[in-house]
Amino acid sequence: MGPGLIVTTVANLRLRPSHKSELLTQSLLGEEISIVKSRSLWSQVICRKDDYCGWMEDGSFVPCTMVELQTFHQDSKRVNFLQADFLEKATKQSQILLQLVMGCRLRILGSVGNYFEVCTPSKERGFVAKTAFNEFLPSPPRERLQSIAFACLGIHYLWGGSTPKGLDCSGFVQLVMRECGINLPRDAQEQSEHGIKISNIAKFQFGDLLFFGSVAGKKTRVAHVALCLGDGMYVHASSFVRIHSLHATNPLFNGYRRKTLLFARRLGDQFLK
Numbered sequence: 001m002g003p004g005l006i007v008t009t010v011a012n013l014r015l016r017p018s019h020k021s022e023l024l025t026q027s028l029l030g031e032e033i034s035i036v037k038s039r040s041l042w043s044q045v046i047c048r049k050d051d052y053c054g055w056m057e058d059g060s061f062v063p064c065t066m067v068e069l070q071t072f073h074q075d076s077k078r079v080n081f082l083q084a085d086f087l088e089k090a091t092k093q094s095q096i097l098l099q100l101v102m103g104c105r106l107r108i109l110g111s112v113g114n115y116f117e118v119c120t121p122s123k124e125r126g127f128v129a130k131t132a133f134n135e136f137l138p139s140p141p142r143e144r145l146q147s148i149a150f151a152c153l154g155i156h157y158l159w160g161g162s163t164p165k166g167l168d169c170s171g172f173v174q175l176v177m178r179e180c181g182i183n184l185p186r187d188a189q190e191q192s193e194h195g196i197k198i199s200n201i202a203k204f205q206f207g208d209l210l211f212f213g214s215v216a217g218k219k220t221r222v223a224h225v226a227l228c229l230g231d232g233m234y235v236h237a238s239s240f241v242r243i244h245s246l247h248a249t250n251p252l253f254n255g256y257r258r259k260t261l262l263f264a265r266r267l268g269d270q271f272l273k
Helices: 066-075 141-151 169-179 255-260
Strands: 002-006 010-014 023-028 032-039 042-047 052-057 061-063 076-078 083-087 096-101 105-112 115-119 125-129 196-198 209-216 219-230 233-238 240-245 261-266
Touching: 002 066, 023 052, 032 061, 066 076, 066 105, 096 125, 105 125, 141 169, 141 219, 169 219, 169 233, 209 255, 219 255, 219 261, 255 261
Parallel strands: none
Antiparallel strands: 002 032, 002 061, 010 023, 010 052, 032 042, 042 052, 076 105, 083 096, 083 125, 105 115, 115 125, 196 261, 209 219, 209 261, 219 233, 233 240
């Protein structure tokens, strides 16, 4: 039916057109979708960032023309802080209209002191601190990965969650890697097909993706993914984003994860520098 833009901070994509249906993934304010078909108060859409298809409430997005889409992208900026406030006025004491998260996009209308006047795809106007849009300072990929992953520590686990408001294991890995310039599929099973396979635990290195699951005959089922921090340590979303160890002598050892460890995948050597 055509393109659309997300108008809520976080929009849920579900398996079926019902709030009771499984949460597949999430899209963020200003992200692009393709509208496939509509049914009552729901529409089947494709999230363009990872080509996930599912059902979304109609109030979560607005249809737009290709010209409107291009104009929004040309004039918009991306929120680069984990969380930021969308304010009614250009002052810290102002009423908060929306709570933004990393990845939200807003159209920039002007500048007022330390704030940008901004507009959502649904034409709602407000103000956001300029610092929320600051680009990451040039830094080694290793430091960037660690700073982003550690900033997520404590965020609660949410099945289908892919934003700082709630993360599942593959959503956490996808978010961190995307902020480091690496685009990964949404699901752990698909993520496990990227990069060089490493089976020897002694060769796991910082930045590797660790995969957990089970093997039945010739079939491997990946059920969980984590980011390797080196020395047997890893960070992952399990109940909440936390750090565990693969070594039994470490107080952070997780026996279940060690028993279900399958292999690692290395996406390159950029995180070793």
